[in-house]
Amino acid sequence: MSHTDPATNAPALLKVTGLQKSFGDHQVLKSIDLQIGKGQVLALIGPSGSGKTTVLRCLNGLEIPDGGEVAFSDGPAVVFAPKTTQKQAQVLRTRSAMVFQNYNLFPHMTVLENVIEGPIQVQRRKRSEAVADAEALLARVGLGQKRDQYPHQLSGGQQQRVGIVRALALKPSLLLFDEPTSALDPELVGDVLKVIKELADEGWTMVLVTHELAFAREVADEVVFMDQGVVIERGHPDVVLRAPQNERTQQFVHRLLNPF
Template sequence: MSPTDPGTTAPTLLKVANLQKRFGDHEVLKSINLEVRKGQVLALIGPSGSGKTTVLRCLNGLEIPDGGEVSFSEGPTVAFVPGTTQKQAQVLRTRSAMVFQNYNLFPHMTVLENVIEGPVQVQRRKRKEAVSAAQSLLGRVGLAEKQDQYPHELSGGQQQRVGIVRALALKPSLLLFDEPTSALDPELVGDVLKVIKELADEGWTMVLVTHELAFAREVADEVVFMDQGVVVEHGHPDVVLRNPRNERTQQFVHRLLNPF
């Protein structure tokens, strides 16, 4: 993929309209509206419990919203109504792939087996083709020699890079990152962020949940600040992260940039 020409307006890849989700009496998402263009990196920031991860899980069919619509430009479109099934929601995974906060690798499978599981078992691609693609991707992130090892033999940063490769192996239109560095030791964060930055530079479309505000400012085209299940403020990183207009955004950004 090649990066989107900054002189042109890229076509819309994803639209999220009036997304709502509650768990029992707790309304987690209150009419979320988002638009992601092809080649764009959208960063979701906000305090814990603001609904950021739930948005990602809805986009990947891991949660079933109580209302709203998620639509990709060339399909699928899922309108969520009472009675929408998990199977109907999972069709969104034909276009998106998720990188989880805690890696979520299969512990009983080698690195290579983890990467090819989706392409072979879900997408029904030939094993030989899937293995070749997986080996190429692992080499790209510096893990070629780790393909026969198991997750417990890897550092956290290496496991997360495997998680990224596993998502890339599905050839998605949209990559979803759920706080991909929050479970890592500080010295391991840089390697993972480097891979994500390289993917952004190549033009991959991403929605990224992160507390790494400096990284969001560097890599994102748009930043969305969420709080209590609503979008409070959104715009260019230089505005939202350097000179936010909303008082709640100002408080959040100041607290993260000045923790002591």
């Protein structure tokens, strides 16, 4: 594996090679290659159905690719084939954590219980340690007073911040964000983006699927444009988002920046 990400010259954390995934007769991913440097932010953009979310789910072991390899610099590495099992794929979750579009909080659990569930049940950490970490993280995102409330008592923006805290509590090497603001009212988007920006500034390694192009330009080290299961264009945000070279990328960026 390469020791650096060629796009950023940062030490490589993750290398994805030849990732393929089909659902029935529909091939969603057609040999995707990605490399992510340690401490870098990679933004995946593209139209709905282009395969962006499927990439994230494959990186987190939620989907089993039909082929390809996902390799972390410090392990694990998973080479996918038709007989790869869910258990083999789930080893990737020891290094990554996912923040979902629709929060995916457990409705019958309090905020605190949602955050400590993974560290205690999956990582077998002591409850006292998990609670202390959770309380510190909740306070950090302005939700310390909400620890004993249930998800239905929170706004969408607050629920998504809990989702981010739940991911952070697992202490992952890689954070995966799947359209983290798309389900939010416009006035709540800023609070969530502020937290993500702070994480980027602190050096968290992230893959971010988003339609917020201005935000992607601000936080990403590299932008990858996908369409119909392939990577069409990749590069520095100022290039891909301000002066894209590929005609399909130009059409997509222009449409998002000029919706009317």
